[in-house]
Amino acid sequence: MNKFFGANGLLASDSELFVFRKEQLEYAKAVSKTIESEGVGIVEGGTGVGKTLGYLIPHIEYAKQFGGRILIATRTKNLQDQIFRKDLPLLKKYFDFNFALLKGRENYICRGRLKEALERSELFKELDYYHALKVLEDFDEKDETGDIESAYDLIAQFGKEGRMALNDVRATDDTCTSDHRNFCRHYRALRDSEKSLVIVANHHLALLWPQSFPEVRYAVFDEAHSLEDAATDLFGPIFSTALIRSRLRRLYSREKKSITILSKFSRAEIEKYGIFEIVEIIEELKILLSEFDSLTLSKKFDSEIKRRIKDQELISENWSQIVDEAKRVETAVRKLSREIFTLQKKMEKEDESNVLCEKINKSALSFEEYANYAENIFRIIPVDKSVLWYESFPDRPITYRRSPINVGPMLVENVYNKFHSVILTSATMQVSGEFSFMEERLGIISPETDNSLEESEVQKTILLDPCRRIAPLSVGHPFDYKDKVLLCLVREESENSSEPLSIAERIMEIAKLTQGRMLALFTNKLRMLEVKKNINLDGIDVLAQYEDGSRYALVRRLKSNPNTVLLGTRSFWEGIDVPGENLSVVVIEKIPFTSPGEPLYDARCEGVGKDWFMRYALPTALLTLRQGFGRLIRKEDDSGIVVILNPGKKSYISKILRTLPECKKIDANFESVLAEIKEWWAK
Structure with a gap:
């Protein structure tokens, strides 16, 4: 690895942007060791280490x-774009290889559906729906990757009509057919992947990785601190009448x-193949779906968006009624699936x-899958390895899920x-x-057994072969946090210090400085949003x-205007990259503990x-805290202030400090903190 990452290596001699970092060299050696050992291992590298080149080069050299083939999986689109547009093209100087960016088909516009939608709307050119379609047509012609997420802002001006247009042109499995392969973005990406040494994808697609996709030998999961979330989504069945209705509308x-x-x-052909019988089943199923929604909405707890369905509720009259109605839906969906399969056989x-x-075959398979999900959720008795829960939003059908606990x-x-x-990598894989904690959650080592649990409650798990486990490593970070960051822990005794008005006042005091x-x-x-209502700053934009x-x-x-205060929730704690003084x-606001009542939590x-607090609640909160802290320092000459308005109990302050990089710290009341900020800022 010295050949590339050494002080006089290839990168140093050929790239004006390269800065030798001993942490990057150590990181690349750890990755190389894991590959050569055919292992599974965590390698943590802080912001600025140069992780992407640190894992790309050892993999490409070994694979050559x-x-x-190498699969690089990330959680965020921003990192996928960085790897695909910047890092991999740079390495073409040193290696002869091809690379591709692959996304799930639903991330692309289906050109066949777009053409049909435009033809159907030709007589209504004055409508926002039609204008949104034209914007999407222009986007699809000009955008390099065709990622539909990049079009969200373009059609936001059209409101509901824009969202409807986007849904009507999004690629689906029953529109992604062989006749589209010559001009379909998804099939083109698959063809590029088959000719590539490196494939870039997201976590969900990498975890799924169908057999029809190009064979992969080496895998890297970047942003691996969020891999458990992606796996939870993917490995748990979901039942929603909205999903069935969407499929029915396409049929x-x-x-x-x-x-x-x-x-x-x-x-x-309608007469010949008995299509009317299928239509009758569809209409019957629509009625059953409406009856199911009416029943479940009448049984839900209106005040809760998410609710866990506990064991004692499974023997209640309410749940029995829901199960009976679900069985009727499941039976009808299976009947529809069988009839569609019969139609397919007649055509063959x-x-x-x-x-x-x-298309008929894909529809039949999909309805069969929905029926299996219904059976899994409503008819199979839960075991201690999963949690049954529902999610409810205004004006939408309830979504039921069975999620794996581990x-x-x-x-x-x-x-x-x-x-x-x-390779499992991120800037935040350690807790204190x-x-x-992360090795347990990701299945690398066996979770500790709590002696308070009954023997029947202890989960029997499939374990990773210990011979494949590579000892985790953190290479640290290259930034001088001691001189670059002021960490402020605000201590207040007053009861109203956590009220929105008080938080708004403190944000305003700091923002004025x-x-x-x-x-x-x-x-x-x-x-x-309540805090935002109470913020009033002259000459400063307040965005939420x-x-x-x-x-x-x-x-x-925020990047274009430094005089900005930006307020965000969970999705803003990570993936926000704003280097420089802006x-x-x-x-x-406070240590980001998950609120009790969240079913999975x-x-x-x-x-x-x-010992649930120390073994799960606190570690998950501290990992999120590390991500939030990491929004500040993005490059070597960045500096600034992190203020935690409510750092919580002093009993776990030591764990907080061990989790964060060592920096200048003040732990005091807000008046003293503000004075320290003023002095720091003046420097």
């Missing part, structure tokens, strides 16, 4: 010598007959194995055991200087998530036993 709709699958059959007998037959065994079986080597340049992080949406634009647009405004202050706390 021994063969195999048959009275309102949009011309663009549905069944509309492609001629009158003669007539030697009509065409694109329409392909995704570790699933990662071992479905991910680690599939690849020659796996230790890796054990710094003239904005601030990101304020919250754990609760309603509290954040949910009210003033998309995440991307808000960050762009972000000089990060205010953290509660179940996982129970799963670790009586």
